[in-house]
Amino acid sequence: MTHWLDEITWNEQGLVAVIAQEIGTNQVLMLAWMNKEALQLTVDKNQAVYWSRSRQKLWFKGEESGNVQKLKDIRLDCDNDVILLTVEQINGIACHTGRHHCFFKQLGTNKWKTVEPVITDPSILYSK
Amino acid sequence: MTHWLDEITWNEQGLVAVIAQEIGTNQVLMLAWMNKEALQLTVDKNQAVYWSRSRQKLWFKGEESGNVQKLKDIRLDCDNDVILLTVEQINGIACHTGRHHCFFKQLGTNKWKTVEPVITDPSILYSK
Numbered sequence: 001m002t003h004w005l006d007e008i009t010w011n012e013q014g015l016v017a018v019i020a021q022e023i024g025t026n027q028v029l030m031l032a033w034m035n036k037e038a039l040q041l042t043v044d045k046n047q048a049v050y051w052s053r054s055r056q057k058l059w060f061k062g063e064e065s066g067n068v069q070k071l072k073d074i075r076l077d078c079d080n081d082v083i084l085l086t087v088e089q090i091n092g093i094a095c096h097t098g099r100h101h102c103f104f105k106q107l108g109t110n111k112w113k114t115v116e117p118v119i120t121d122p123s124i125l126y127s128k
Numbered sequence: 129m130t131h132w133l134d135e136i137t138w139n140e141q142g143l144v145a146v147i148a149q150e151i152g153t154n155q156v157l158m159l160a161w162m163n164k165e166a167l168q169l170t171v172d173k174n175q176a177v178y179w180s181r182s183r184q185k186l187w188f189k190g191e192e193s194g195n196v197q198k199l200k201d202i203r204l205d206c207d208n209d210v211i212l213l214t215v216e217q218i219n220g221i222a223c224h225t226g227r228h229h230c231f232f233k234q235l236g237t238n239k240w241k242t243v244e245p246v247i248t249d250p251s252i253l254y255s256k
Binding site for chain 1: 135147156201204225
């Protein structure tokens with residue numbers, strides 16, 4: 001039998017796109033990427049571990065800020081190349097800008113407008 | 129002023145990842161990709177138009193099946209490289225497998241299990 005990790009269609013960089021959705025509110029919090037190790041760690045630790053493409057290393061979500069994402073469910077899509085995580089967002093802040101989620105810019109008439117408040121200033125979130 | 133389309137960080141293929149979420153249920157329906165033309169068309173037609181990476185052409189969602197996604201909201205994330213669409217999913221079927229959405233495989237103990245029903249057989253959806 002194929003290992004469950006090998007049923008995923010990893011892209012050329014060995015990554016899969018991962019959507020994190022908040023349990024209860026169903027708010028889409030963010031999209032990030034995982035490699036095989038990150039996904040295995042996510043399952044093992046029962047909390048989200050991503051692959052940081054900018055830093056090219058494992059990203060233990062919430063390690064610094066405390067804004068951990070506790071794992072509730074993992075889904076795979078029809079093409080085996082997108083994962084949907086259901087998570088409990090600790091502290092209610094998923095975004096590095098200190099907002100609840102990352103999708104805070106809304107398209108109005110030919111412009112993007114910020115429509116979500118900062119809950120905690122990032123300088124406080126990342127000062128520890 | 130920068131054109132709103134130029135504020136998006138398009139990837140090396142000129143694409144941006146797009147999450148489609150259903151209005152009302154907040155169900156995440158699918159993830160697809162758009163190029164600049166697809167996103168402009170999405171706004172102009174008020175319904176989702178993607179870029180098919182497999183077919184390398186514009187994908188007018190629902191053109192064949194009738195399962196159109198009417199546009200309700202467009203959001204951009206903190207890194208300007210992911211879009212979240214809120215849509216009304218006509219016929220309640222987003223997935224080409226005939227299911228409500230694409231995330232129908234759930235991770236159990238070391239295996240993926242299909243947990244969502246087929247609403248309409250794809251042979252009927254795509255027989256027109």
